[in-house]
Amino acid sequence: MPATLPRFIVMRSTLLGLSLLGASVALPQHAYAQTEPTKAPPHQKWSFDGPFGTFDQASLQRGFMVYDHICSTCHGMRSLTYNDLLGIGLSPQTIGALAHSKQFPGPVDEDGQPTTRPGTPDDHFKAPFPSDAAAAAMMGGVAPPDQSRLALIHPHGADWLYAFLTGYHIPAPAGVAAVPGKFYNDWADGHFIGMPPPLVNGALTYPDGTPATVEQQAKDITTFLVWASDPHRTARHHIGKGVVLYLIVLLLLAFAWKKKIWKRLHGGA
Amino acid sequence: MTKPTPPEHSPSCASTEESTGLAGWIDQRLPIISGFKAEYIHFRMPKNLNGLWNFGAILTIVLLLMLATGTFLAMHYTPTATDAFLSVEAIDRQLPGGWLLRAMHMVGANLFLAALYVHLFRGLYYGSYKAPREILWLTGLVLLLMVMATAFAGYILPWGQMSYWGADVISKAVGAVPVIGDTLEHVLAGSDHLGDIFVHRFFVLHFILAFLVVGVVGLHVAAVHVTGSNNPLGIEPKTPKDTVPFHPYFTSKDLFGLVLFALIFALLLFFWPGLLIEPDNYAPADPMHTPADIEPEWYFLPFYGMLQSVPSKFGGLVAAAGSLLVLFALPWLDRSPVRSARFRPMCRVGLIGLVGAFVLLGVVGQHHAQGGWMLLGRAALLYYYCYFLVLLPLATRFEKTRPLPTSIAAAQGDA
Numbered sequence: 001m002p003a004t005l006p007r008f009i010v011m012r013s014t015l016l017g018l019s020l021l022g023a024s025v026a027l028p029q030h031a032y033a034q035t036e037p038t039k040a041p042p043h044q045k046w047s048f049d050g051p052f053g054t055f056d057q058a059s060l061q062r063g064f065m066v067y068d069h070i071c072s073t074c075h076g077m078r079s080l081t082y083n084d085l086l087g088i089g090l091s092p093q094t095i096g097a098l099a100h101s102k103q104f105p106g107p108v109d110e111d112g113q114p115t116t117r118p119g120t121p122d123d124h125f126k127a128p129f130p131s132d133a134a135a136a137a138m139m140g141g142v143a144p145p146d147q148s149r150l151a152l153i154h155p156h157g158a159d160w161l162y163a164f165l166t167g168y169h170i171p172a173p174a175g176v177a178a179v180p181g182k183f184y185n186d187w188a189d190g191h192f193i194g195m196p197p198p199l200v201n202g203a204l205t206y207p208d209g210t211p212a213t214v215e216q217q218a219k220d221i222t223t224f225l226v227w228a229s230d231p232h233r234t235a236r237h238h239i240g241k242g243v244v245l246y247l248i249v250l251l252l253l254a255f256a257w258k259k260k261i262w263k264r265l266h267g268g269a
Numbered sequence: 270m271t272k273p274t275p276p277e278h279s280p281s282c283a284s285t286e287e288s289t290g291l292a293g294w295i296d297q298r299l300p301i302i303s304g305f306k307a308e309y310i311h312f313r314m315p316k317n318l319n320g321l322w323n324f325g326a327i328l329t330i331v332l333l334l335m336l337a338t339g340t341f342l343a344m345h346y347t348p349t350a351t352d353a354f355l356s357v358e359a360i361d362r363q364l365p366g367g368w369l370l371r372a373m374h375m376v377g378a379n380l381f382l383a384a385l386y387v388h389l390f391r392g393l394y395y396g397s398y399k400a401p402r403e404i405l406w407l408t409g410l411v412l413l414l415m416v417m418a419t420a421f422a423g424y425i426l427p428w429g430q431m432s433y434w435g436a437d438v439i440s441k442a443v444g445a446v447p448v449i450g451d452t453l454e455h456v457l458a459g460s461d462h463l464g465d466i467f468v469h470r471f472f473v474l475h476f477i478l479a480f481l482v483v484g485v486v487g488l489h490v491a492a493v494h495v496t497g498s499n500n501p502l503g504i505e506p507k508t509p510k511d512t513v514p515f516h517p518y519f520t521s522k523d524l525f526g527l528v529l530f531a532l533i534f535a536l537l538l539f540f541w542p543g544l545l546i547e548p549d550n551y552a553p554a555d556p557m558h559t560p561a562d563i564e565p566e567w568y569f570l571p572f573y574g575m576l577q578s579v580p581s582k583f584g585g586l587v588a589a590a591g592s593l594l595v596l597f598a599l600p601w602l603d604r605s606p607v608r609s610a611r612f613r614p615m616c617r618v619g620l621i622g623l624v625g626a627f628v629l630l631g632v633v634g635q636h637h638a639q640g641g642w643m644l645l646g647r648a649a650l651l652y653y654y655c656y657f658l659v660l661l662p663l664a665t666r667f668e669k670t671r672p673l674p675t676s677i678a679a680a681q682g683d684a
Contacts, residue, residue: 051541
């Protein structure tokens, strides 16, 4: 029952007088403090910040490279198709080649044996595991979360992702009892996490010559993940500016028309 | 009480206006043209209506927007527990313009409820529920219930974590009804767990309720065209000097209100979507994993607060349902002949308190009525009921109302 109706706290108070009300005013702060999340991660400067922000395409493409080479080993992004990468500026040829390089389960052959086929741009990103249950079994009981909407679901998405990816301490800081098979991270829930530090200096080479430091990779993959969880942000902001401008002009016209009409009444008609 | 201004729709008048050509031919057989003219052009409106009277038109337009966007969303939605989430993701990501359709539907749902609350408050404040507008008030309340049911059903459809666990809380609450609770819960869910049947069922309910709302809106609008609109003074128009024709006076005023509303709509949709979306609902429904914080949409929070402030599940359900049902009795609880709260000092203060209590219950809901919030929630709930069941009946007898102006024109100084 507690699992199905969380916080459905049953408190039997027989008296509901105003005298109780006075005493209760001081209480809420205390109760609320328990559910207060941990401190906010430091804010980074992002290309996509604010109502006029647009994604830095070079960073998006580097970020996808980080995902494709590193994260995708364990984390799926099942809501995205390869074609969606048009949105980060990849060409249809690049996308076709990329999809073609992935092997997907195909139809069974005439002997009833399973086959594989190369991917197409309309395929969803290839999942790292056959199922969530298989992922959990192979990864020590917890399936690595899907990253399609990760930046949206996590509070302080972008800043937290960056802080988390750059927040590992190996070994754990002095005075903290190490947990075997777990890694210390400033921003992980409970500080210990099963995922080893995913980013290593120079683990990949960016084709555009940007030095692949941990910080740079963290910045790029975060930008990519924020794009993935809100792929139409740039278009939304662009269209929004036009729509709002149009509506402001229309509002002024509507206001002038209304004034003109109602003046007849007050003008002593 | 004077008779409201009768709208001009006598058949003889219609035939003189549209007697030639195709329009005349149609109009003599089905008076849609002269009917429209009578109800939306020449229709007399009190001339002192304020901005709060814009919300009827706003709600109509938003309803049409919801039907239009909803129809196209439904064409791409898959109502099964396994595919619902992914089909919504595909609408948002791969369907050209799908993100805009869905954003309009989501912002539309939120602002529809917001506008509905303002519209309801206006009715309470200016006493629009009193004779001869009881049927208008009752159809409006039926609409409120239907819209809330539609919104709830719609929130189920993306089948994210909040969809699932919100549905879980509600079906468990229904299950708390004595004797028939288990049966009701089973009827609601369609099986012993919330799965395919449940999603499919609520998809159909969402769709059909939306169109039933249109039907009841027809009754609601018909009712207001019989009695005429109430106004901020709460006195009936007596002479033509008190009224103006709907067009161009209220077409221009409604247009201004609509564009202003559209501007707010656009700002939320394009630049501040984070204010209205619940991030947790972008994780697919997982019956094995309860989220840390189950919370309904903001427009249900006051009722969630009531549900949680009462120490028994069934009691909470009764309190929440009763808070809506008590509104149906309002025309008969408040017998004061004065309508507008402008002339009712006691009611005015009481009503401001009622709004405060309602908002407070929402905050209590947000904090799950824990600790001191529960006491605050109970006090607010008690006040909510006392306003309707104690204060209003008492005010009818003891309140010293301020003198009413002789007419709308007199109040505006041009009698």
